[in-house]
Amino acid sequence: MNIKIRTLAKGITLIYGCVLTSVVMANTSALPPAGQICVTCHGVEGEGIEPLGPRLAGLSKEYITTQLQHFQAGVRQNATMMPMAMTLQGDGIDQVASYFSAKSPKTEVKPVIRGEQVTFSDDTARLAYQGDWSRGLPACVTCHGPSGLGGGLFPRLAGQQASYIKTQLLAWQAGTRKGDVDGMMANVANKLTAAEVDALANYFANLK
Amino acid sequence: MKSSAILLLAAMGVLTTQVQAAQELPDKQAPLPSVPKNPDQTYLTPRPLSAIPEGAFGDKVRMGYQLFVNTQQLRDKYVGNELNCANCHMDAGRKANASPVWGAYFAYPAYRKKDDKVNTFQERIQGCFNYSMNGKAPAAGSPELVALSAYAYWLGMSGLMDAANLDGPVPELSDAELVKGAKREDFPLPDTLAKAMTVEQRANLPGRGYPEIPKPELAFSPERGKAVYTAHCQACHGADGQGQAMAGVYSLPPLWGPMSYNWGAGMHRVNTAAFFIYENMPFAKSIQLTNQQAWDVAAYINSHERPQDPRNKGDVKQAQEKYHNDNDYYGVEVDGKVLGTGSYPVFPKKS
Numbered sequence: 431m432n433i434k435i436r437t438l439a440k441g442i443t444l445i446y447g448c449v450l451t452s453v454v455m456a457n458t459s460a461l462p463p464a465g466q467i468c469v470t471c472h473g474v475e476g477e478g479i480e481p482l483g484p485r486l487a488g489l490s491k492e493y494i495t496t497q498l499q500h501f502q503a504g505v506r507q508n509a510t511m512m513p514m515a516m517t518l519q520g521d522g523i524d525q526v527a528s529y530f531s532a533k534s535p536k537t538e539v540k541p542v543i544r545g546e547q548v549t550f551s552d553d554t555a556r557l558a559y560q561g562d563w564s565r566g567l568p569a570c571v572t573c574h575g576p577s578g579l580g581g582g583l584f585p586r587l588a589g590q591q592a593s594y595i596k597t598q599l600l601a602w603q604a605g606t607r608k609g610d611v612d613g614m615m616a617n618v619a620n621k622l623t624a625a626e627v628d629a630l631a632n633y634f635a636n637l638k
Numbered sequence: 639m640k641s642s643a644i645l646l647l648a649a650m651g652v653l654t655t656q657v658q659a660a661q662e663l664p665d666k667q668a669p670l671p672s673v674p675k676n677p678d679q680t681y682l683t684p685r686p687l688s689a690i691p692e693g694a695f696g697d698k699v700r701m702g703y704q705l706f707v708n709t710q711q712l713r714d715k716y717v718g719n720e721l722n723c724a725n726c727h728m729d730a731g732r733k734a735n736a737s738p739v740w741g742a743y744f745a746y747p748a749y750r751k752k753d754d755k756v757n758t759f760q761e762r763i764q765g766c767f768n769y770s771m772n773g774k775a776p777a778a779g780s781p782e783l784v785a786l787s788a789y790a791y792w793l794g795m796s797g798l799m800d801a802a803n804l805d806g807p808v809p810e811l812s813d814a815e816l817v818k819g820a821k822r823e824d825f826p827l828p829d830t831l832a833k834a835m836t837v838e839q840r841a842n843l844p845g846r847g848y849p850e851i852p853k854p855e856l857a858f859s860p861e862r863g864k865a866v867y868t869a870h871c872q873a874c875h876g877a878d879g880q881g882q883a884m885a886g887v888y889s890l891p892p893l894w895g896p897m898s899y900n901w902g903a904g905m906h907r908v909n910t911a912a913f914f915i916y917e918n919m920p921f922a923k924s925i926q927l928t929n930q931q932a933w934d935v936a937a938y939i940n941s942h943e944r945p946q947d948p949r950n951k952g953d954v955k956q957a958q959e960k961y962h963n964d965n966d967y968y969g970v971e972v973d974g975k976v977l978g979t980g981s982y983p984v985f986p987k988k989s
Binding site: 541543544545546548549560561563564566567568571572573574575576577579580581582583584611612613614616617618 | 683687688690700703704705706707708711724728729730732733869870873874882883884885886887889890920921922923924925
């Protein structure tokens with residue numbers, strides 16, 4: 431079994447070229463068979479392939495697990511991901527969630543703690559760090575963590591693809607993405623204007 | 639506080655002399671009286687932080703904001719848990735009905751009949767450090783207390799000035815004036831404002847504190863509260879109530895256990911927690927809990943062990959009789975254990 435996995439890993443390495451060789455070698459945990467289906471769109475390292483699939487590296491095991499369950503249950507609707515998630519039977523979800531959550535994000539983002547900055551010339555940064563409570567909008571970083579680094583049930587936003595963040599905010603608004611406790615995220619997304627959705631997606635995608 | 643006598647001019651013009659022994663804690667976290675919420679009410683709106691002026695006074699206001707949202711920068715110096723002021727005072731102390739600091743600023747100094755004492759605004763904040771932050775309060779007049787007072791004052795005064803169409807910067811006050819609070823006849827105010835409202839009216843600004851909710855139909859129950867907690871709270875605060883850290887910051891705060899508020903904090907009272915929760919939770923209010931749910935879940939959260947009441951001199955029963963009433967679980971047996979007997983240390987050091 432181990433040999434098979436190693437062979438598989440080598441094969442994938444060849445396919446993805448020599449750039450990835452060092453990365454794969456550095457990661458001791460091998461891609462589980464159940465995860466083969468994921469890498470075409472999400473990359474072997476969970477680095478994401480825009481516009482096919484978002485980055486998974488940097489997301490917690492808890493979050494990946496929950497989202498795959500949501501796709502299976504149809505709580506989160508996506509024509510591609512719903513059938514993909516259905517292929518994960520038995521401990522398939524646990525395997526792929528363990529594998530991808532162990533991957534490190536490609537871009538390192540230095541956390542900026544709330545309060546480091548008092549005023550913001552950029553409205554989007556202010557929304558992310560202080561919210562707009564006159565509209566009942568909390569700061570994004572309250573739940574997604576400093577610089578949107580995420581943790582637990584709250585996904586990392588820092589360095590995620592802008593197109594993906596935007597699609598998700600729109601999905602929350604449209605109701606095609608659900609599964610948040612008490613509709614907490616839908617409640618926030620529904621208060622954002624179209625311009626704010628664009629701006630926030632770009633803001634978090636480009637955090638350094 | 640040292641042992642020096644502090645002279646305070648009480649609201650009625652009576653000169654009160656207060657000598658505070660250094661070993662006595664300066665304040666119990668006495669709540670400002672809660673009033674029910676009026677749905678048609680409009681609230682004071684502080685100016686945006688970008689309007690804080692340049693210069694030494696503005697720097698104090700900015701420092702106050704920074705301490706308020708990142709109180710962890712005082713960890714081990716004055717703070718002994720993982721909380722930040724902004725956890726309970728939403729929108730960095732600006733949100734009405736979430737104990738806004740602008741509301742509190744105009745409600746102190748407050749006379750307390752129980753021990754015939756007048757508490758200044760800074761003494762009230764010292765209480766927050768000793769109890770809510772499970773730490774050790776900064777000394778009276780310290781830069782931290784001046785900054786937090788300046789922040790509260792600037793928010794409140796800027797809101798009052800805007801409401802009265804008064805342009806111009808918020809008048810600068812000396813540190814000594816700032817830390818006293820504004821509920822006094824000799825508080826320096828622009829004439830227009832002094833004439834517009836009485837001291838008592840300013841001390842009761844709508845939105846102050848957490849709005850009172852009616853008593854529950856059924857006596858509050860931790861057992862029922864547990865189900866509420868599991869359904870509505872644990873996604874953020876954890877099944878074990880220990881909150882969640884990201885990049886080392888607990889913006890999703892622990893609600894009980896060693897890293898939360900201690901048995902002397904205002905929030906340990908079931909009524910205070912119920913008022914807070916009903917009005918402010920779940921975060922950003924995607925749903926409204928029922929009155930009963932708010933009381934029950936407050937009882938569940940507050941029937942767990944937490945850091946010791948710092949006023950306990952070695953006997954839980956004695957401390958219970960002296961400082962606790964029927965709205966809290968200190969000294970009460972829950973699941974075969976008397977709460978308070980297994981409490982966590984006061985002001986433990988992180989490093």
